[in-house]
Amino acid sequence: MHYKEYQTILSAKNGLNLFRGCTHGCIYCDSRSNCYHINHIFEDIEVKKHALEILERELQKRRNPCMISTGAMTDPYIQLESRLKITQGALRLIDHYGFGVTIQTKSSRILRDLELLASINQKTKAVVQMTLTTYDEGLCQILEPHVSTTYERFETLLKFKTAGIPTIVWLSPILPFINDSEENLQGILDYCIKADVKGILCFGFGVTLRDGNRDYFYQQLDKHFPGMKKKYHYAFGNSYICHSPHNERLMELFIKTCNKHGILWRTEEIFRYLKKFETKQEQLTLF
Numbered sequence: 001m002h003y004k005e006y007q008t009i010l011s012a013k014n015g016l017n018l019f020r021g022c023t024h025g026c027i028y029c030d031s032r033s034n035c036y037h038i039n040h041i042f043e044d045i046e047v048k049k050h051a052l053e054i055l056e057r058e059l060q061k062r063r064n065p066c067m068i069s070t071g072a073m074t075d076p077y078i079q080l081e082s083r084l085k086i087t088q089g090a091l092r093l094i095d096h097y098g099f100g101v102t103i104q105t106k107s108s109r110i111l112r113d114l115e116l117l118a119s120i121n122q123k124t125k126a127v128v129q130m131t132l133t134t135y136d137e138g139l140c141q142i143l144e145p146h147v148s149t150t151y152e153r154f155e156t157l158l159k160f161k162t163a164g165i166p167t168i169v170w171l172s173p174i175l176p177f178i179n180d181s182e183e184n185l186q187g188i189l190d191y192c193i194k195a196d197v198k199g200i201l202c203f204g205f206g207v208t209l210r211d212g213n214r215d216y217f218y219q220q221l222d223k224h225f226p227g228m229k230k231k232y233h234y235a236f237g238n239s240y241i242c243h244s245p246h247n248e249r250l251m252e253l254f255i256k257t258c259n260k261h262g263i264l265w266r267t268e269e270i271f272r273y274l275k276k277f278e279t280k281q282e283q284l285t286l287f
Contacts, residue, residue, distance in 0.1 A: 001080060002040070003049040010058045016070040018086050020046040023079050024106060024147040027220035028173050031073050034212035045080055052089045059097045066277045068094055071104030071129065079146070082109060091116045095123075102274045104129035104170070108148040108156045114163055121165050125278050127198075128160050131170040134179045135187025142224050143175070150191075157195035166198045168270060171254070173207035177231055180205055180244035182253060189257045199264030199273065205250045206243040209236075 010016055021042045022031060032042055040046060048054070070076050076087040087103075091113055094101050101120055103110070110117075110128065120126040130153050134140040140150045148156070160167050169192050174180050185205075192200055209217060221228040236242040244250065258265040264273065 001045045001047060003047050006048045006051070006054065008058065009048060009051055009054045010068070014066050014068050015072060016055070016068050016090065017073045018048055018051050018070070018076060018090060019074040019078060019080070020048075022074050024075060025145045026106075026147070027143055027224070028175060028207055028213070028217055030208060030210070030213050032213040032216050033210040035210060036073070036212075045074075045078065047080070047084065047086070051086055052093065055090055056093050056097075059093060059099060062099075064277075065097070065099045065124070067100040067102055067125065067275055069102045069104075069274065075105050075107060075147075076103060077105045077107035077109040082112075088113055088116065091120070095120045098123060100124040100126065100277050102127040102129060102168075104131070106131045106144065106147045106153060108152045111156055111159060114159065114165075117160075117165055118163050121163075123280060125166070125276075127166050127168060127274060128157075129168045129170060129201075129274075130157055131172065132188050132191065133171070133173060133175075135184045135191075136179070139179060143179070150188075154191040154195060157191070157197065161196050167195060168274065169195075169197050169200045171200050171202040174205040174244060174250070175207050176235065176242055176244040177228065178225065180246050180250065182246075182250065185250055185253060186257075189254070192263065193257075193261050197263060199270040200254075200258060201267060201270055202251075202254055202265065203267065204241075204243060205247045206241060208241055210240060214238075 020038055021040065021044060022029065023043050023045065081087050091101065095116055117126040117128065132150055132153060134143055134150055137149050137151060157167050171188060218229045221232065255265060264270050
C-alpha cells in the first residue's frame with residue numbers, strides 16, 4: 001500500500017474511486033489494462049491521500065444531490081478497507097449530505113455497512129451491484145481467488161433483499177470454453193431470482209482482453225487451464241472482444257428468464273435507473 005496526492009476525487013459524472021489497484025486476484029481483470037495507466041505494481045494499492053476531506057469538499061460544492069457511483073475500477077471492499085475504513089467514511093459523507101449511492105463489489109465485506117446503506121436508502125436510493133460470474137464454487141476460487149465466493153455473494157444479496165435495498169447483478173465476464181455453459185448461467189440466474197434482484201447487466205457472453213490484462217489472463221490460463229491459451233489464440237487472435245461460441249443460445253436463455261421473472265436486462269434501462277437520483281417522495285408518487 002502507498003499513498004498519493006490527488007486534487008479531486010469525483011469525476012465529472014460523479015464517479016468515485018478511492019483506490020487504484022486490487023488484491024482480489026481475478027484472472028480476467030480489465031483494470032490491469034495498460035490504458036488505465038496504473039504505474040505501480042497492481043497489488044500495491046494506491047490510496048488517495050486525504051480522500052475523505054476532498055470528497056466532503058466536492059459534495060459541498062454540488063448544487064443538487066445526485067447519485068454517486070463507486071466500484072467500477074477498483075472494488076471499494078478490497079482487503080485493506082477492513083482496516084482503513086475509507087469506503088465507510090465516504091458512505092457516511094454521502095448519507096450526511098443527502099446524496100444517493102450505487103456501489104459495485106464482489107465482497108461480502110459490504111455487509112459491514114448495511115446500516116449506512118439502509119440510511120441512505122431511506123432518504124433517497126442506495127443500490128448494491130454485485131458481480132456474479134461462476135456458479136461452480138471450485139471454479140470461482142480459481143477465477144476469483146481472493147474474494148467472496150459466488151455463494152457468499154448470493155447470501156449477501158439475500159441480506160440486502162431483507163433490508164429492502166435494491167440490487168443489480170453484473171453477469172460479466174463469462175469466459176469462453178471455461179464457464180460459458182447453460183448450467184452455469186442457469187445457476188446464476190436462479191440465485192438472482194431468489195435474491196429478487198432488480199436487474200442483471202449482461203453485455204453479451206464473453207470477455208474483453210486488452211494489452212495488459214490479456215498478458216495476465218494468459219499467464220493464469222497457462223497455470224490453471226493447460227492448453228487453453230492456445231485455444232484462445234486460435235479462436236480470437238488479438239481481438240478485444242472474445243465472444244463465446246454459445247453467445248446466441250445463452251442470450252436467448254438469459255432474456256427469456258429475465259422477462260419471465262420481471263428482471264430488468266436492457267443495459268440502457270438499468271443504467272438509467274442507476275443514474276437517476278430520486279427522493280423517497282418521488283418514488284412513492286410512482287405508485
